[in-house]
Amino acid sequence: MSTSTVGASVPDQQPEAIKAVPVRHYGRWVFAVVLAVLAAMLVNTLVTNPRFGWPTVGEYVLSEPILAGLKNTLILTVLAMVIAVVGGLILAIMRLSPNPMLKGAASGYIWFFRGTPVLTQLIFWNFLAALFPTLGLGIPFGPEFVTFDTNQLIVQFTACLLGLGLNEAAYMAEIVRSGIQSVDHGQTEAAGALGMSRTQTLRRIVLPQAMRVIIPPTGNETIAMLKTTSLVVVIGYYELQTAAQSIYSRNFQTIPLLIVAALWYLLMTSILTVGQSYLERYYGRGATRVEHTALRTRWLGIGGPKGGGV
Known part of the structure; x- marks a missing residue:
């Protein structure tokens, strides 16, 4: 049989159209119905149960005592996180130092403050x-030049900052350390070969790249700190939870005042969540593009080992 005969005998056939049948996800519909019923029950309870005391909630949600407590809560959160971030950065650098004394001191600090409850520390x-x-300043084992009364030096606000900030610094140290270690060590070596000092390398090379790893858990810790400030009620500092407690101890409207505090906490955590998402996108914009490109390459076969295109 000749080659021309074989070539002429091949018919020009079009492939049949594929009849795609969508997959039925009955479990999703069942779950959606159950979820809708539960949501309707919740709304019905919130509307029809008078014990929630919604008129009382509306009366106190913007009251002066609540807003004053809210202001103190925000101040505590911001200052405590500043102490935590600065302290965590210093502790992380100490943990990564080749100096065994610095590494041991940082490890001991983290061990102690992570190992004891924040309530106990407050x-x-x-x-x-x-x-x-x-408390005084002077020569060790010698005379003191300046002496302070501890009760006047460590007031309630200072005790709150020390208890919250120093405890959180131990957690931030591990977050910053993991972020620094996520950066390829070869970049540090390259920066050293270019004549950059360790401080310049950390500030210009390592930390900007480590922020992509540091930001998400730091945002979570900030949100947790906002809620952890409610623990200062045990030492009587006036913040949001203390304000709600002082009101319902007088009018005995416990549930409505707790709802007032919960609504403000939900609003503040929502705002912080939006800010965290923005920072994550900002510091992860380069990596996000790389991930999207890699995902597109993997699924479409662009530039794969077999080559080809779309």
Whole structure:
């Protein structure tokens, strides 16, 4: 049989159209119905149960005591996180230092503050005067040049900052350390070969890249700090939870005042969540493009080992 005969005998056939049948996800419909019924039950309970005290909620949600407590809560959150971020950065650098003394001191700090409850630390700082009635500056094991009354130096606000900020610094240290270690070590070596100091390398090369890893858990810790400030109620500092407690201890409207506090916490955490999302997109914009390109390459076969295109 000749080659021309074989070539002429091949018919020009069009492939049949594929009849695609969509997959039925009955479980999704069942779950959606159950979820809708539960949501309707919740709304019905919120509307029809008078014990929620919605008129009382509306009366106190913008009251002066609540807003004053809210302001103190925000101040505590911001200042405590500043202490935590700065302290965590210093501790992380110490943990990564080749100096065994610095590494040991940072490890001991993290071990102690992560190993004891923040509530215990708040009470300890508030009653520090019971252990040290006075605090002074001077020569070690020698005379003191300046002496302070501990009760006047460590007031409730200072005790709150120390308890919250120093405790959070131990967690931030591990977050910053993991972010720094996520950067390829070869970039540090290249920066050193170019004559950059360790400080310049950390500030210009390592930290900008590590922020993509540091930002998400730091945002979570900030949101957690906002809610953790409610623990200062045990030492009597006036913040949002303390304000709600002081009101319902007088009018006995416990549930409505707790709802007022919860609504403000939900609003503030929502705002922080939006800010966290923006920062994540900002610091992860380069990596996001790379991930999207890699995903497109994997699914479409662009530039794969077999070559080809779309």
